Amino acid sequence: MQSFVPPFDAFLRNAILGIFPYSWGTAPRSLLIYTAAWSDLIYNESLGIYRNSGLFHEPGAYGVFLVLAIIVNLLITGKMFEKKNKVFLICALTTLSTTAYLVLFIVFITYLFKLNINWGIKIIVVFAFIFASFQIYQSGDFLKEKVESQYEDQAYSAEKNLGKKEGQSGRFYAFFTSVKLFLDHPFFGRGITYNTSEKASGEMHKEGSYGYGFIGVFSTYGIIFGLFYMSNLFKGLKKIAMLSKQPIFLVIGLFFAINLSLLSQVFILSPLFVGIFIVGLCAKNNFISKKDKIYVA
Numbered sequence: 001m002q003s004f005v006p007p008f009d010a011f012l013r014n015a016i017l018g019i020f021p022y023s024w025g026t027a028p029r030s031l032l033i034y035t036a037a038w039s040d041l042i043y044n045e046s047l048g049i050y051r052n053s054g055l056f057h058e059p060g061a062y063g064v065f066l067v068l069a070i071i072v073n074l075l076i077t078g079k080m081f082e083k084k085n086k087v088f089l090i091c092a093l094t095t096l097s098t099t100a101y102l103v104l105f106i107v108f109i110t111y112l113f114k115l116n117i118n119w120g121i122k123i124i125v126v127f128a129f130i131f132a133s134f135q136i137y138q139s140g141d142f143l144k145e146k147v148e149s150q151y152e153d154q155a156y157s158a159e160k161n162l163g164k165k166e167g168q169s170g171r172f173y174a175f176f177t178s179v180k181l182f183l184d185h186p187f188f189g190r191g192i193t194y195n196t197s198e199k200a201s202g203e204m205h206k207e208g209s210y211g212y213g214f215i216g217v218f219s220t221y222g223i224i225f226g227l228f229y230m231s232n233l234f235k236g237l238k239k240i241a242m243l244s245k246q247p248i249f250l251v252i253g254l255f256f257a258i259n260l261s262l263l264s265q266v267f268i269l270s271p272l273f274v275g276i277f278i279v280g281l282c283a284k285n286n287f288i289s290k291k292d293k294i295y296v297a
Helices: 006-022 059-077 083-094 098-114 119-139 141-159 171-184 194-200 213-244 248-262 271-282
Strands: none
Touching: 059 083, 059 098, 059 213, 059 248, 083 098, 098 119, 098 248, 141 171, 171 213, 213 248, 213 271
16 A cells, blocks of 8 residues: 555655654654555665565565565475465565575475476476576566675675774675684684674674674684584474474475575574574474474464
8 A cells, every 4th residue: 555555655654753753763663563664765666666574674674584484384384385375475575675585486496396296397397487587687677786786885895894994784795794704713703792793793883783694603603603503493493394294305495595584684693593493402302293382483
């Protein structure tokens, strides 16, 4: 409605500005439980619609948790297109998130190889997916131009160490600086205090900074804890997959997909992912059933 009904758009904008003094942060983020499109930065001129942010401050963050929800439902039920996932897939497509699209592609391909159909058909579908994805990427300005411009700008900032002087943001910037800091401090990491972490920040503030994805964990805490965390995160997904007896290659593919999505956001150490880590850390039995008291939100 906000995209296609101008009076409703105006109403939401006025309402969210009115509630801004009572909200948090530096932007009018939330109207009740839904993040209205409060900025033209998330308006897609090519399609004439707002990108869907859900209840997050921007579409990319929403895409990460939509993909996670799709993956967890797939591991629990063994079905890609069950009722909830259909809703989540529609929502993920409306984010217009490059990362979400790429990760969904990997999820689809991984699920395809799980299906009991002719291998020739699988290969044809894979090549068709790749060809269609490439054409969409080349023709969609909001995908190609966005990715290439962000990569060039942020790679330059990382190469010149601009984060030493002022705050820098962006997934590519955080990735490259985290790689450099991991190579500088491979065993014990760069630490978690502001003085040691600012150069690897994705979005810096005076109290600390973030590391994006698994490389952020490795650069912050070092290789020992990094491997410990990531291995138990994998074990947690594997335990969840036992609910519907999913094959190990599916878990590996989905684990890769999750980590790819997390490279673009700061959520790898958020409570939900730490919860999956705890499942892997604590679930010692070789098989779990739906009767066991392991709940996945």
